[in-house]
Amino acid sequence: MQIINFKIMLNEINILNEEIKNKISNVKDLNSLEEIRLEYFVKKGKIQSLVDKLKDVPKDQKPVIGKELNIFKSNAERIFNELREKLQNQAEENTDLDLTLPGRRNFRGSSHPVMQTMNEMIDIFGSMGFAVAEGPDIEDGWHNFDALNFPPDHPARDMQDTFFVKSDKEYVLRTHTSPVQIRVMQSSELPIRAIMPGRVYRNEAISARSLAEFYQIEGLYIDKNVSLAELKSTLMTFAKRMYGENSKFRFRPSFFPFTEPSAELDISCYICGGKGCRICKNTGWLEIAGCGMVHPNVLKSGGIDPEIYSGYAFGFGIERVTMLRTGISDIRYLYENDLRVLNQL
Ligand code: PHE
Numbered sequence: 577m578q579i580i581n582f583k584i585m586l587n588e589i590n591i592l593n594e595e596i597k598n599k600i601s602n603v604k605d606l607n608s609l610e611e612i613r614l615e616y617f618v619k620k621g622k623i624q625s626l627v628d629k630l631k632d633v634p635k636d637q638k639p640v641i642g643k644e645l646n647i648f649k650s651n652a653e654r655i656f657n658e659l660r661e662k663l664q665n666q667a668e669e670n671t672d673l674d675l676t677l678p679g680r681r682n683f684r685g686s687s688h689p690v691m692q693t694m695n696e697m698i699d700i701f702g703s704m705g706f707a708v709a710e711g712p713d714i715e716d717g718w719h720n721f722d723a724l725n726f727p728p729d730h731p732a733r734d735m736q737d738t739f740f741v742k743s744d745k746e747y748v749l750r751t752h753t754s755p756v757q758i759r760v761m762q763s764s765e766l767p768i769r770a771i772m773p774g775r776v777y778r779n780e781a782i783s784a785r786s787l788a789e790f791y792q793i794e795g796l797y798i799d800k801n802v803s804l805a806e807l808k809s810t811l812m813t814f815a816k817r818m819y820g821e822n823s824k825f826r827f828r829p830s831f832f833p834f835t836e837p838s839a840e841l842d843i844s845c846y847i848c849g850g851k852g853c854r855i856c857k858n859t860g861w862l863e864i865a866g867c868g869m870v871h872p873n874v875l876k877s878g879g880i881d882p883e884i885y886s887g888y889a890f891g892f893g894i895e896r897v898t899m900l901r902t903g904i905s906d907i908r909y910l911y912e913n914d915l916r917v918l919n920q921l
Contacts, residue, residue: 580632585641589648592616592626596652606663609656617656623649689921690791690910693898694773697793700817704810706771706795709764711756713775714741719755720748723877724834739777749777753794754834757870757889760796761878766885767799773894784906791894796870798880798887804837804869807888811841811867819843819900824850826861835868835889846900855905864900865892 596616603609616622627649633641687695698708711719721733732738732751741747756772764770772794780788797806808827815825824844832838840863845856852858867890872882895907902921904910909917 580629581634582637582641585629585633585637586644588626588629589644592622593648593652596623597655600655600659603659603663606660606667609660609663613656616652623652688910689902689918690894690898692921693901694791694793694894696818697814697892697894697897698771698773700814701771701793701795704813706769706797709756709760709770709772710774711750711753711759711772713750713777714747715750715755716747719758720750720752723758723874724754725871725873725877726833730833735779737779739779750774751778752776753792753891754889756794757796757834757874758878761798761875761880766880767797768887769797769799771795782908784908787895787907787911790907793892793894795867795890795892796887797889798870798875798885800885802869802886802888804888807867807869807890810888811865811890815841815843815864818897828861828863830866830868832866832868834871834874835866836871838866838868841865841867841890843900846903847905862896862900864896865890867891 596612599612600609603612614621618624627645630638630642630645702708717733721730726732738751739749741749753772753774753776756774760768760770760772774792774794775789776792777789778786780786782788795810797810812825815823826842827839828842830838830840842861842863844850845853845860845862847853847855848860850860852860856862867888870887870889875882875885875887895910898904898910899907904917904921
């Protein structure tokens with residue numbers, strides 16, 4: 577075994593001490609400090625290999641040398657740590673932090689334009705005495721078709737037009753909000769004055785004018801002696817509040833199995849101002865609602881006696897109403913989630 581004597585060991589401690597102090601005093605950044613850590617302060621570094629030599633020191637000298645080694649080691653570690661802390665603080669101060677910059681604005685979410693329209697419609701009809709009712713999106717064929725006086729061979733019952741949930745045609749994704757009329761008739765006291773907003777589904781090609789999923793708002797009023805004139809005045813009152821006093825409207829005869837007589841409400845085209853364009857198919861008018869007097873068969877389905885009661889019903893497409901208010905010419909823009917579009921609405 578190699579014996580290392582006292583003097584040699586003290587000398588080596590001094591040399592290493594000077595070496596470390598020297599190097600540390602020249603360090604300018606954390607990278608070069610890291611190099612020093614790897615050379616001296618790790619397990620296989622120069623400090624530990626000097627400490628390892630203690631085992632070769634004669635026994636009686638070990639306490640003294642051991643003490644010297646400890647002092648040297650903790651001293652070196654202290655200088656190292658102090659410098660590291662200083663450099664780290666400097667690095668943090670030197671980031672490109674500019675406290676004079678204006679704060680970042682948080683993105684605020686807001687309700688979707690279609691929901692805004694829906695809520696506004698609910699408000700307007702609400703102020704006219706209509707309560708809100710809802711029904712299921714998955715509807716049975718009876719509520720969606722039969723109860724609404726659809727003949728058995730009506731094309732809407734075809735797979736081409738309607739999404740069937742079961743292949744036996746028992747359940748469908750409702751094709752309109754009109755089945756909620758039946759549910760409201762079955763569950764409410766008379767008279768009934770309700771609007772029924774909700775999502776509807778049609779097996780349709782998606783285009784600038786139509787989607788396969790969209791929103792409708794249904795209206796229903798049932799009482800004794802309800803007249804077509806009341807239907808007209810209700811819809812006109814709504815339309816003027818929604819679109820302003822100056823917008824022009826017309827009622828046009830139409831057909832629905834569940835209303836008789838039936839009509840459609842048109843508004844003059846917002847794109848061309850009534851002159852005729854691509855959007856209004858050159859008619860100068862855009863349809864915004866279907867409506868009519870509730871068919872006696874529908875009242876019967878809802879358990880109401882058509883000899884005593886009569887009523888009117890209407891249905892708006894909420895996307896269409898939104899397009900008219902916002903001037904959007906393609907219905908798909910509403911659902912592409914393009915912030916450049918949404919931020920304008
Ligand atoms: N349900 C009809 C549709 O989806 C709209 C409508 C509702 C028409 C109520 C008349 C009465 O087109």
